[in-house]
Amino acid sequence: MILVTGATGQVGSDLVPALRALQGADRVVASGRRVVPSSPTRGRYESLDVTDLAQLETLVRRYEIQTIYHLAGMLSARGEQQPERCWQVNVGGLQNVLNLAQRYHLKVFWPSSIAAFGPSTPKFQTPQDTVQAPTTLYGITKVTGELLCQYYAQQFGVDVRSLRLPGLVSYRAQPGGGTTDFAVEMFYAALQNRPYTCFVQPDTRLPMMYMPDAVEAILQLMRARPEVLSVRSSYNLAAVSFSAQELATEIRRRVPGFTCRYQPDFRQAIANSWPVTIDDSRARQDWGWQPVYGLSNLVKEMLQQLASRLPLPQADCRQKIEFEEVSC
Numbered sequence: 001m002i003l004v005t006g007a008t009g010q011v012g013s014d015l016v017p018a019l020r021a022l023q024g025a026d027r028v029v030a031s032g033r034r035v036v037p038s039s040p041t042r043g044r045y046e047s048l049d050v051t052d053l054a055q056l057e058t059l060v061r062r063y064e065i066q067t068i069y070h071l072a073g074m075l076s077a078r079g080e081q082q083p084e085r086c087w088q089v090n091v092g093g094l095q096n097v098l099n100l101a102q103r104y105h106l107k108v109f110w111p112s113s114i115a116a117f118g119p120s121t122p123k124f125q126t127p128q129d130t131v132q133a134p135t136t137l138y139g140i141t142k143v144t145g146e147l148l149c150q151y152y153a154q155q156f157g158v159d160v161r162s163l164r165l166p167g168l169v170s171y172r173a174q175p176g177g178g179t180t181d182f183a184v185e186m187f188y189a190a191l192q193n194r195p196y197t198c199f200v201q202p203d204t205r206l207p208m209m210y211m212p213d214a215v216e217a218i219l220q221l222m223r224a225r226p227e228v229l230s231v232r233s234s235y236n237l238a239a240v241s242f243s244a245q246e247l248a249t250e251i252r253r254r255v256p257g258f259t260c261r262y263q264p265d266f267r268q269a270i271a272n273s274w275p276v277t278i279d280d281s282r283a284r285q286d287w288g289w290q291p292v293y294g295l296s297n298l299v300k301e302m303l304q305q306l307a308s309r310l311p312l313p314q315a316d317c318r319q320k321i322e323f324e325e326v327s328c
Contacts (some may be wrong), residue, residue, distance in 0.1 A: 001066045003096070005050050006072030008032040011111060011165075013173040015069060015218060016043075016213045022219070028138050029063050032072070035054055048072075050093030053100075060100055067107040069218070070097045076115050077267055078177030079138035090141035091148075098152045108160040109222055112234035114207055115139035115179075116164060119273045126275040128236045129281045135273050146233040153232040156294050162234035166207035166278065168214055169298060171305040179270045181190065182244055183208055187302050190251050190258040191310055199265045206271060207278045208303070210293035211240040217289055224287035231282060238278035239291035240298070250299045284323035 002023060007016050007030035019028045020043055021037035030036075031048035046059055047057075050072045059065065072093055076240040079086035094110060100107045118133040119128060132143050152158040167180025175181035182198050217237055242250075283289040293301075 001029065001063045001065050002067045002069065002292050003029045003031060003063065004060060004069045004071060005031050005048060006070070007045070007092070008034050008173075009071055009073075010067075010168055010170055010173040010176050010178075011214065011218075012071045014170055014215050015071070016141045017071070018219065020213050026109070029059065029065070031059065050096060053086050053096045053211060053216060056096050057100055059326075060104055060106070060205075065104070065106060067109075067222075067294075068097055068101065069109045070094060073111075073112060073141075074138065075176055075178040076136055076138040076270055077115075077179055077181075079141070080136060080266070080270070083137045085216075086137050087141060087300055090138070091144050094148060095324050096144050098148060098158060098160065100150060101158045108149075108158065109218060110145060110149060111218075112142045112162050112164045113139070114164055114166050114260065114274050114278065116142040116234070117148060117273075117275050121275060123276045124277040127279050128231065136270055142291040143235075150233040157297045160232070161224075161229065163214075163217060163221060163283075164234045164277065164278075165214060165237060166209045166239065167325050168211055169302060170211035171302055171309065172211070179267045179274075180206055180208065183247060186244075186247060186251060186260065187306055188310070189260075190197045190255040191306055193257075195259040195261065196248075198248070198260055198262045199267050200244050200262070201264050201268060202248075202262050203223065203240055203243050204268070204271050205246075205276050206274060207238055207241050207276070208298075209237070209291065210298040213239050213291045213293050214290075217283075220287055220289060221283075228286050230286055234287075235283045235286075236278050236280040237283055237289065238280040240294050241277045242295050247299070250295055251303070252298065254303055255275065 016030050025043040029044045031046045036045045038145045068219050073090045074086040147162045169183050174182045
């Protein structure tokens with residue numbers, strides 16, 4: 001049986017359906033802070049606070065859990081606003097999972113982030129092993145988490161695996177308080193015929209990834225044989241890097257009339273501390289990682305998927321062209 005914490009968040013909203021498709025709906029228990037009733041179509045769901053060890057252990061025992069995808073955590077921007085809670089959830093919750101993994105011989109996936117790097121980290125082709133001195137509490141919790149994962153793997157033999165995820169672009173989940181959320185919010189504004197005010201500068205370039213690539217990377221890593229894994233802290237992972245302006249331009253090719261202005265806020269300083277491009281050669285060598293989506297096909301699919309989910313303005317050229325590149 002599989003337990004997914006933080007199942008209603010950005011990654012969980014895509015990972016849970018993928019796991020249920022592969023393993024069977026009855027073998028995946030989704031959990032989160034929200035009270036979401038179970039249903040035959042939705043699958044098993046349990047309300048869970050990962051900082052409550054006893055509650056977490058009860059679920060592990062009740063469902064005879066063998067693998068935990070521990071996704072519960074506070075994101076970067078929200079973490080700066082609630083630093084104490086960020087530490088409790090991101091570090092305390094992870095340590096609870098690792099302690100149970102040691103006790104019950106569980107396999108664990110935990111997501112780290114490019115936020116584990118900082119201003120003194122090389123910004124271009126950031127190496128797997130490099131300086132990690134983040135300036136945000138969220139980043140500090142990620143470095144701490146990586147060290148905890150490595151410690152539990154080396155000292156107790158816990159099979160814990162991790163990826164340093166870049167900014168993620170997804171059509172399933174609403175933006176959730178991350179510094180890269182502009183890369184999702186922009187699509188909503190374009191499809192709803194609204195101008196968008198971007199909270200980072202136009203030339204702000206960050207590593208990004210379309211969610212299907214991220215889900216596939218997680219599944220590939222968890223399928224990999226333990227002996228091929230040379231990293232037990234967290235693997236670098238990369239797909240595409242683009243600036244806010246490049247994304248707006250690509251969207252405008254498919255949604256004529258879309259406008260974007262730039263009004264940086266406190267998240268600009270966070271973005272400035274992160275890498276521009278990532279060297280993920282270790283992941284490619286160890287377990288064959290290879291992304292599928294670049295900027296163009298990412299934008300096209302995001303627009304198509306969101307258009308089928310959102311109430312759109314009155315039909316115009318955007319809906320007729322099905323988001324191919326046009327000029328109208």
